[in-house]
Amino acid sequence: MPDYGHELLFGTFITPGADNPDRAVALAELTEAVGLDLATFQGHPYNPGFLDTWTLLSWVASRTQRLRVSANVLNLPMRPPAVLARAAASLDVLSKGRFELGLGAGAMWDGIEGMGGRRLTPGQGVQALREAVDILRGVWDTSNQTLFRQDGKYYTVPGMRRGPAPTHDIGIWLGAYKPKMLELTGAVADGWLPTLEYLQSPDRFAANRLIDEGAERAGRDPRQIRRLLNLFQVDFSDNSRGFLQGPPEQWVDQLLPMVLDEGFSAFIIGRDDPRLIQTFAEEVAPALREAVARERASSGTPGGPVRPAAVLAQRLPGLDYDALPAALAAHAVEPGDRDYERVRHSYIRRGSPALVLRPGDAAEVAEAIRYARGQGVPLSVRSGGHGISGRSTNDGGVLIDLSRLNQVTVLDRARRLIRLEPGARWGEVAQALAPHGLAMSSGDYGDVGVGGLATTAGVGYLARKYGLTIDHVVAAEIVTADSRVLRVDADHHPDLFWAVRGAGGNFGVVTAIELEAYEVADVAVAQLTVDAADTASLLTRWGARVEQAPRELSSFLSVFAGPTGPIAQVTLVYAGDDVEAAQDALTPFVDIGPILGQQAQLVPYAALVAPPHNRHHGQGLEDTRSGLLQHVSAEAATSMQTMMHSGDVSVLQIRSVGGAVNDVPPEVTAYAHRRQNFSVLAATGPQQVAQLDKHWADLHSHLDGMYLSFETRTNPELLQEAFPEPTLSRLRKLKAEYDPDNVFNRNFPIPPDRESAQPR
CATH class of the missing domain: 3.20.20.30 (Luciferase-like domain)
Structure with missing residues (x-):
């Protein structure tokens, strides 16, 4: 046989x-x-x-x-x-x-x-x-x-x-x-x-x-x-x-x-x-x-799974499936495979990739990039697939799914040094770190993958106290467009290390990240439900309270269009277990507007971001707009009130930054937005996109930059908002050195500056 x-x-x-x-x-x-x-x-x-x-x-x-x-x-x-x-x-x-x-x-x-x-x-x-x-x-x-x-x-x-x-x-x-x-x-x-x-x-x-x-x-x-x-x-x-x-x-x-x-x-x-x-x-x-x-x-024995004739019949023309290396074929998924429905979509977007590759280590990621480059089809990379931008899937292309790279390791407890693989979910990270008394600020939802957030910025519930996720990255392993596996840190490829922290998706596939976590076990959490009929007043009061609060307190506010008018949900997180200090920090928020419901408790940080492991099938709002504010001014709040009372926008969310985020000089990482105190997001359905854009244009004059992971548009003119000068010019030069062919062009494509590129 x-x-x-x-x-x-x-x-x-x-x-x-x-x-x-x-x-x-x-x-x-x-x-x-x-x-x-x-x-x-x-x-x-x-x-x-x-x-x-x-x-x-x-x-x-x-x-x-x-x-x-x-x-x-x-x-x-x-x-x-x-x-x-x-x-x-x-x-x-x-x-x-x-x-x-x-x-x-x-x-x-x-x-x-x-x-x-x-x-x-x-x-x-x-x-x-x-x-x-x-x-x-x-x-x-x-x-x-x-x-x-x-x-x-x-x-x-x-x-x-x-x-x-x-x-x-x-x-x-x-x-x-x-x-x-x-x-x-x-x-x-x-x-x-x-x-x-x-x-x-x-x-x-x-x-x-x-x-x-x-x-x-x-x-x-x-x-x-x-x-x-x-x-x-x-x-x-x-x-x-x-x-x-x-x-x-x-x-x-x-x-x-x-x-x-x-x-x-x-x-x-x-x-x-x-x-x-x-x-x-x-x-x-x-x-x-x-x-x-x-x-x-x-x-010459072929490897990998053998597919029925019905699956082979669904293969898309233009892709050389037989050229797939055996190591990748073993875990690859094609249209018609039983796993295809589970891997084709992201949380936001529906997709129909011609081939989903699921590498198990950096060497296999390098093989995947090498194979994908030879196919002449779109290439997407996915860590968790929850990204609001929806760029981690495509139609008719190759998708590199990093879900098998999901290990969380405490390398050195005394130094608080941890190693994360990109396919792990942040809720899993929190659970793994909790027994060690450690935590890492990581968005507001435990199902988000490590890779996207930790290479873009990382605005989380602990940001005002401890800064962005990227501010704690001390090293990364990245596979570049030419399939090199590089360790980048302050002493090895320091220019690429700078770029990875804020624009990593443009420079390769990050396969591991080392970070310095911080000592956090329990946190105080308050949830407020607020009548947002007077939206502008609510927003300005909340914004002022956030800026006046101690750094231990971070807050996210969401306004939803309800059948009888807007309703706001406010999450307040105090980074520590000092109940008396937490109470002092939380109490000023009870007068931001008519409170319809409230609760507060001391919980482990891991419980706050537990991973639900949702199945992704493109169930989210596909069109979002993103911006940053230095302050929630009366003018900006009035514009957002008009937006939410119009019925054209489904949700408005404002996240607090500032505090420790702004302690980092703008030139230290590729994320240069270090003077703003708030990140704003608005989302709506496909039928209301034109109306959303009109409202956003009215708000735009009050904005100061953009957090790109929350923006679904990728217009070239938006690059300057995501990467203000001199950051953009520096990124373009590095892009020409590490990815001159613009292989990684899905996540706010940065055009290479080939004229100033230095050969490597």
Whole structure:
């Protein structure tokens, strides 16, 4: 049998003993710590000596960050498939895409029947499993807005709402040995998960052949089915004592033909031995990966996922899909793929990219840039996809999605030094830093991605006390347009380090950022609901109170068009847990207008920006205008009142800056706006854009610059507002040096000044 080209996986099969539950969890944590990919547990609910598999999977997922988890395998007759579908999707969402579904048709029928399950014959079990897979896939398919229905012989679903959608395309791996089960695996499954010691009849080659034939009869490419293998009779020793009973290099020699000749691509060891697990991870896995990569390179074996003909038919002309490097192909998403609906849109904008690349490290980002540059189509980069500007998707182009680069690391607690990857959400950052008593100001919504905010400015709930997010960046890793991976800081490429802090999206793909966090645990938060009928008076009073407040206090104010008139929501955050001082700072705001509701509490900062992990489908207002104010003057407030009373504008938001933000000299970063005290945003629907522009033109004379992440227009004349001189000229010169072809041209494109560029 051929090598099917799948990425190699390595994992453990851990005994879920109820007599020593801590050992099972510890072995799973060790599996992650030594760098293995997957921890699995057998699923026998009728065995009182075992922990419940689903509970254990959930517990282990919560105790790990990178590790995939799966049953090996779940007993379907004890898990109704409609409920299982929702449970699986929920665990996948909670674990951020780390759940796989190992599933079996049933065994130990006396135990199943004793717990109230239905005894089935082998043939009935196969048919029931086929029906269950259809239910699982149907419930997960939230792109279909109709109720899911199935009139099956063993499982009937009269009509249920679909969802939730899993975070990633959950693999359904079937434990199969007999011919009908093997044929079913080829027809409907994503993987085959047997145990080597049970593969006596039919043998491995015959079993693979039956899977391939089942796939072809179902119109599938056999390469769509991953082949996994449990290994129990294994051990390490200095001398060979049999198959997988010897030194690590013997293991590599014996597993290599199982990949190249039999198509297995995942090996799971069933020994609860920490030493064996560690040796497997440190000596066998990397050596086997290297040997397989070498053989595949010489033989030209294609890698990456294999797509059905229906997906291939949706490929857009003009893009060379076959030229995609294997490392990127493994996680790429095309139109028609099951993951496509989850990755095509941003929070604000709907998009139809021809290809979504999901690199896992800086080297793969470099490959993605190199590939995209050769395609001659639009290129977008997305960290979290929440950006109000909506530039992190496109139509017909390549999208580099950084969601797999999502690690949060405390590098040095004494120095408060942290490292963030761009695909992490700021709510996740807050949660990871909270146990260390640290925080980082990061907008007002926990679902925002790190990359966009931390390279633009970063106006957050702690800004007046601690400044912008970029003011705490001490180093960054960036992949430039020519695919170089650079570390930039005060001593390495200092000019690019300057540009990254304020205009980073124009100079490359930032793959990691190092920042100095600050000591913040709890904060005092007040929420006010205010009648905004007299909008101008409300705004001027609020603005004056903010400027008079101590730096510990930052505030965001939003005015919404309501059916009976404008309503304002005011958030006040005091950066500290001194209740008396917080009360003194918050109290002056109770007379800014007629208070309709109020509450105040002391909460952990992480609770204030908890990540909701929303699914993005272009649900936001697509047209926004952005500007900065030194003060909320009576004239500016009157203009904003006219705007909000017109009915043409859906929301107006003002965020406080000033304080520590303005302590930084304007030339220190590419964000030069260091004298303003407020950032203003207005948004409306597509039908009111012309009216919004008229109102904004009236306000414009009172504005002093612009925060570009809140602006959906990219007119060249707006560049000067985003980057006042001499910042713009300096950026144009650097653009000519680092991105002369303007590859990164989606985020307020800065035209390169080629005449003054110096060769690098």
